[in-house]
Amino acid sequence: MSKIKVIACSGIGKAFGLMAREAVLKVTNELNPQEAETACLAHIITGDDEGKEKVADQICITVDGCPALCSAKSVESESGIVKAKFRVVDEMRNHRGAKAGTGTTLTEDGWKITDELAEKISAKITELVEEAKSNA
Amino acid sequence: MPDVRIGVLSCSGEECLGGTVARLATRKVMEELREGTTVSLCLPLYVAGGEEERNFAKEHSVISVDGCSKSCARKATERFSGDVSDTIVISDILGEDVALGKTVSARDLTEEHYIMVDKVAEEICKKVDKIAAE
Numbered sequence: 001m002s003k004i005k006v007i008a009c010s011g012i013g014k015a016f017g018l019m020a021r022e023a024v025l026k027v028t029n030e031l032n033p034q035e036a037e038t039a040c041l042a043h044i045i046t047g048d049d050e051g052k053e054k055v056a057d058q059i060c061i062t063v064d065g066c067p068a069l070c071s072a073k074s075v076e077s078e079s080g081i082v083k084a085k086f087r088v089v090d091e092m093r094n095h096r097g098a099k100a101g102t103g104t105t106l107t108e109d110g111w112k113i114t115d116e117l118a119e120k121i122s123a124k125i126t127e128l129v130e131e132a133k134s135n136a
Numbered sequence: 137m138p139d140v141r142i143g144v145l146s147c148s149g150e151e152c153l154g155g156t157v158a159r160l161a162t163r164k165v166m167e168e169l170r171e172g173t174t175v176s177l178c179l180p181l182y183v184a185g186g187e188e189e190r191n192f193a194k195e196h197s198v199i200s201v202d203g204c205s206k207s208c209a210r211k212a213t214e215r216f217s218g219d220v221s222d223t224i225v226i227s228d229i230l231g232e233d234v235a236l237g238k239t240v241s242a243r244d245l246t247e248e249h250y251i252m253v254d255k256v257a258e259e260i261c262k263k264v265d266k267i268a269a270e
């Protein structure tokens with residue numbers, strides 16, 4: 001099984017995009033580096049065939065900041081097999097009133113929520129890997 | 137400074153340091169150095185069909201800021217809204233080895249990274265000022 005692709009929107013306008021980006025970096029660099037890797041969304045959606053091939057027919061997890069779901073929609077449109085779609089906006093509902101920061105820096109709350117999201121993504125990766133093993 | 141609104145479209149690439157620097161430099165220009173003159177455009181939303189972003193880029197000058205020579209931000213602008221007014225490619229400024237280095241989390245940024253961000257932000261500002269003066 002090739003590594004699961006975990007792709008963030010990295011939206012630049014608000015904290016949610018940064019949180020999506022940071023959660024994915026934590027997963028691919030620290031929590032699940034053997035099982036998962038990220039791919040550059042900009043290259044997937046605007047680049048050449050090499051960019052599209054990163055996700056086409058690959059197991060993917062998308063992480064979006066807002067309900068526009070840019071990562072999920074873009075990966076699906078390039079034939080990625082999206083097994084899970086995470087949204088920062090959903091995580092924020094569990095932390096009513098929390099101030100996460102900006103598109104540049106996160107607050108302590110922002111990092112805490114980001115780390116919680118990373119753990120959820122990591123758990124999903126473990127589940128998908130186990131599923132693949134049992135189907136092998 | 138005249139009342140000019142200039143869009144800055146960063147790639148925010150996740151696979152290399154250039155994407156991180158592009159993103160941070162764009163944010164710095166928008167929030168601090170040319171606040172009120174510049175607007176950051178969200179590339180994923182822009183490509184996914186965000187009408188507000190695309191219309192802005194059709195009606196205003198746009199500077200693309202790309203982490204590497206693949207120039208995804210520039211290509212996206214040209215595809216959906218026409219020519220960009222100017223471009224920045226981080227690898228041209230910092231060198232390909234640096235730009236294509238491993239991406240870093242915002243919590244692991246060092247003084248060296250912030251110097252890179254300042255250098256790129258300065259280049260963006262030069263282009264913003266040039267467009268504003270036209």
